[in-house]
Each structure stands twice: as C-alpha cells, then as structure tokens.
Amino acid sequence: MPATCNVKAEMNDSQRPIVVDVRRATKRYNGNVGIDDVSLDVRGGEVLGLLGPNGSGKTTLLRLMLGMLKFTSGCISIFGDDITANGRATRSRIGYLPGDLALYDQQTVRQYLQFLMRLRRLDVMTSALALCSRLKLDPSRRIGDLSRGTKQKVAVVQAFMHEPELLLLDEPTSGLDPIVQREFELLVDETRHRGATIVLSSHVLAEVERLADRVAVMREGRLMVIDDVLMLKSRFARRLDLEFESSVDPAPFASLPGVRAVNVARRTLTCEVVGPETELLRMAVALGVIGIHAHDPSLDDVFLTLFDRSSHAA
Numbered sequence: 001m002p003a004t005c006n007v008k009a010e011m012n013d014s015q016r017p018i019v020v021d022v023r024r025a026t027k028r029y030n031g032n033v034g035i036d037d038v039s040l041d042v043r044g045g046e047v048l049g050l051l052g053p054n055g056s057g058k059t060t061l062l063r064l065m066l067g068m069l070k071f072t073s074g075c076i077s078i079f080g081d082d083i084t085a086n087g088r089a090t091r092s093r094i095g096y097l098p099g100d101l102a103l104y105d106q107q108t109v110r111q112y113l114q115f116l117m118r119l120r121r122l123d124v125m126t127s128a129l130a131l132c133s134r135l136k137l138d139p140s141r142r143i144g145d146l147s148r149g150t151k152q153k154v155a156v157v158q159a160f161m162h163e164p165e166l167l168l169l170d171e172p173t174s175g176l177d178p179i180v181q182r183e184f185e186l187l188v189d190e191t192r193h194r195g196a197t198i199v200l201s202s203h204v205l206a207e208v209e210r211l212a213d214r215v216a217v218m219r220e221g222r223l224m225v226i227d228d229v230l231m232l233k234s235r236f237a238r239r240l241d242l243e244f245e246s247s248v249d250p251a252p253f254a255s256l257p258g259v260r261a262v263n264v265a266r267r268t269l270t271c272e273v274v275g276p277e278t279e280l281l282r283m284a285v286a287l288g289v290i291g292i293h294a295h296d297p298s299l300d301d302v303f304l305t306l307f308d309r310s311s312h313a314a
Contacts, residue, residue, distance in 0.1 A: 025074035033221040034060035049212030050201040057221040058201040095164035105144030128161040149175040237272040243291035
C-alpha cells in the first residue's frame with residue numbers, strides 16, 4: 001500500500017518551501033518497472049531537469065506527480081499535500097505538458113483553449129492570446145491543419161496560460177523550431193522568476209544545462225544521480241591546456257592527485273583534472289606557465305560518462 005505523506009510543508013536552507021516531495025516512489029506495470037524507489041524534492045522557484053533515455057521512467061514519474069497513476073508503493077506530496085488525497089485541488093495549481101498531448105482536430109486553437117478554460121473554471125483568454133502571439137501561433141487555425149511543431153506550440157500555451165505555481169513539462173520543445181525554442185526558454189526563465197517551480201523532462205541536454213538549477217538522471221526506472229548542474233559537472237574531468245615558454249616534463253604533472261591523461265606537444269601540456277586544481281596550477285606557475293585554457297565538461301559529457309560507468313558496473 002502507498003505510504004502516507006507528511007503534509008507539513010518543509011523548508012530548505014534558503015527558506016524556500018519544498019513544492020514536490022517524492023518519497024521512495026515505485027510503480028510497476030504487470031511486473032515491469034516504471035520507476036523503482038525514487039526519492040527527490042523540488043523547491044519553490046527551482047527548475048529541475050529530468051534526463052534519461054526512452055523507458056528510463058521520466059514520464060511515469062511526471063504522471064505520478066500529477067496523480068494520474070496509482071503508486072505501487074511510496075508517495076508524493078505536492079504543495080505539502082499528498083497527491084492521492086487531494087489530487088483535484090492540487091492539479092488546479094499545476095500546468096502539465098504531456099509528451100503525447102491529445103488535441104481535437106475539428107476545433108480551432110481558440111476553441112480548444114476555451115474548452116480547457118471551462119474545465120478549469122478559469123477565464124485566462126487574455127493570457128492565452130498573448131502567449132499565442134508570442135509563439136507566432138494563429139488562434140483561428142484549425143488544429144487538424146497544424147504541423148507537429150505548431151501543435152506543440154498549443155501544448156506550451158495550454159500549460160502556461162493560467163500561470164500555474166508548478167509546471168510539469170514532458171519534452172516541451174519537441175518539434176519546435178530554434179526561434180520558438182529560444183522564446184520558450186525565455187518563458188521558463190520568466191516563470192521561474194515569478195516564483196513558480198518547474199520539472200522539465202528533456203532529451204536535449206544543452207537545453208537542460210541552460211535552464212535547470214539541478215539535474216536528475218534516470219535509467220531503467222531508477223534515479224542514478226541528482227545534483228546541482230555546476231556541482232555535477234565539477235565531479236567530472238575538466239581539460240586544461242597549459243602553455244609554457246618551452247617544452248616541460250609531463251612526469252611531475254602526471255603524479256599529482258586528480259590529474260590524468262597528461263600529454264605534451266611542443267610548448268603546450270594538456271591534461272584532465274578531477275577535483276581541486278590548486279596543486280596543478282601551483283606547479284604550472286613554478287615552471288613558468290604563460291597561458292591557461294580550461295574546458296569544462298558539458299552536461300552531455302557528464303551524461304555519457306554516467307551511463308558508461310553504469311554499463312561497466314553492470
């Protein structure tokens with residue numbers, strides 16, 4: 001049976017409330033694992049990026065957060081309330097963009113948005129039309145005549161138009177052209193700045209790196225790692241190019257802690273370093289370094305390294 005969530009709102013170190021609290025959430029489908037023993041929290045005003053390949057459990061986790069699926073075990077509280085106990089009231093404060101949004105082809109965009117407003121008992125047409133204009137979406141167009149990318153604009157508008165306190169976005173930029181993707185990123189930033197919380201699932205690692213405060217990496221239903229984007233990247237190798245006035249001996253550098261893959265080509269020493277660079281830079285200065293070029297790992301590098309480690313461990 002699902003556990004009962006403590007409905008008392010928590011505070012993090014910066015006194016922002018925990019908006020989403022996932023505790024040992026598990027969902028199985030006829031013996032197959034959707035997610036397995038996942039625990040995480042998301043704070044007010046934060047953007048959490050969910051990363052993982054198809055079948056990793058990202059969509060299942062989002063649907064559990066929304067109360068669309070029943071737990072096998074564990075629980076999730078949203079705004080301090082157990083989603084299974086107070087789902088309808090909680091969902092009215094959420095904007096959801098599913099990965100497979102069902103639209104009504106015979107309706108116009110405006111008619112579809114009006115239909116959703118009646119369901120939510122809200123009149124936010126002014127906001128909806130402003131978003132349509134911003135995304136270059138004609139509200140008079142028939143949905144059945146729209147391209148996949150234009151239908152995705154409709155999905156974005158319906159998720160944001162009522163200014164929800166929490167947004168659960170499943171592959172939100174899928175099919176959007178680069179110009180509209182940039183407008184979407186600006187919209188996410190504005191939404192965060194007004195205090196809303198966002199959980200963003202995406203295959204586009206560069207997008208998550210630009211938008212997310214923290215990243216949760218999932219694989220085969222399990223949470224592999226969750227961390228601040230900068231802290232996560234700092235745990236992986238950075239490449240440094242050190243330029244000297246003349247060629248240097250690589251051996252002293254190779255013996256330093258955290259330093260590996262040391263190579264010298266003419267006057268440039270290249271290496272990878274994990275952790276503090278203090279000793280490396282001290283030695284470089286002592287040997288007369290005249291130029292330093294650092295190359296931080298991208299989130300793409302981190303993601304691929306995590307999966308490579310996991311594959312070797314298996």
